[in-house]
Amino acid sequence: MTSSSADPGSLRPGGRTARVRAAVLQAAGDALAEGGLAGLDLADVARRAEVGRTTVYRRWGTPANLVADLLADMAEQSLPRTETGTLLGDLRANARLVQRTLADPRQGALFKAVIAAATCDDQAAAALRRFYDTRVTEWEPCARQAVERGELPAGTDTREVVRAVSAPLYYRLLTTGEPLDEAAAERAAVAAAAAARAGAFVSEAPEAP
């Protein structure tokens, strides 16, 4: 991409194509947060994004493609992990990030919508799995370094430690409706750290501690 005088705002990295994508994905996220997958209409997204319908239909084609690209973008844009030097500190930072995201009205509604979409659309489900795979890969070194420091037992499934932080927060979002507050984040981090220390996530033959 190069800038041109006919392309205002082209100093933004990526140029026109990237700007169009950013506007369309923002609009798609707004539409999903407001009305769920049922409310995701390509013509409506084009109107919200102030982008030509033809561009949106040609580039994304279907609502499922749009959801998949939105999840890919969310994975690319998501924050790098925090390093605090202790397992509990790192897991607490991760828990707070997940909790703030899910407690945010727009983001929480957006995650509900894409998870609901994934229950009935294989493409959305695959995109969702890739999103969590990216996030787990980003945060997994917290647990790996804790094993290296001797904070966690050898053989710990470090990816499972990271998933254990998210699970109770998503469970609240999707099923029980308990509040997604700071106390929930703290509890998720403390519980995951305690379970990991007790060897609950050791890969071979998990046993009662």
Next chain:
Amino acid sequence: MTSSSADPGSLRPGGRTARVRAAVLQAAGDALAEGGLAGLDLADVARRAEVGRTTVYRRWGTPANLVADLLADMAEQSLPRTETGTLLGDLRANARLVQRTLADPRQGALFKAVIAAATCDDQAAAALRRFYDTRVTEWEPCARQAVERGELPAGTDTREVVRAVSAPLYYRLLTTGEPLDEAAAERAAVAAAAAARAGAFVSEAPEAP
């Protein structure tokens, strides 16, 4: 309800009204498992259940009402808790029950469908919360008795211990797509027991163990 010779099968408890409800809810569950909420159509459910359309429309009215009644029935029909005498034994039994339910093709698809419905329908969300509330109330004594036996610290939020067993299993079902196997159930039980023993679910001021 009383039986009559004009009412074949009326020896089944509850009589005709209960039989109609059972047939309609079975058909609604089948339709949800096959096609999700979008595939839930009252006329189709009446046809599957071999019940008059008018009966289904008059008694349930909308797909959301049908989902809510299905969840109420699932809560009523769900199995009583297991008592093994130890916290880990009880949580393991709970984890295996949840895991087998979610790993079953029809039941897993049904849970995905009702959870997806709950993301965009307040009535379904309220019914889903009542379902989990009933299940947690059924299993909470496992943790309460563990507190009484001195296996868990005083002040433990016993309902949260039960939710901690389910959370990683639902997280697999809905987001990451990791297998819902016996090892996942064992890990969920061991992790919840370890976290609870370490005091992660003590209500007042959860602290790092």
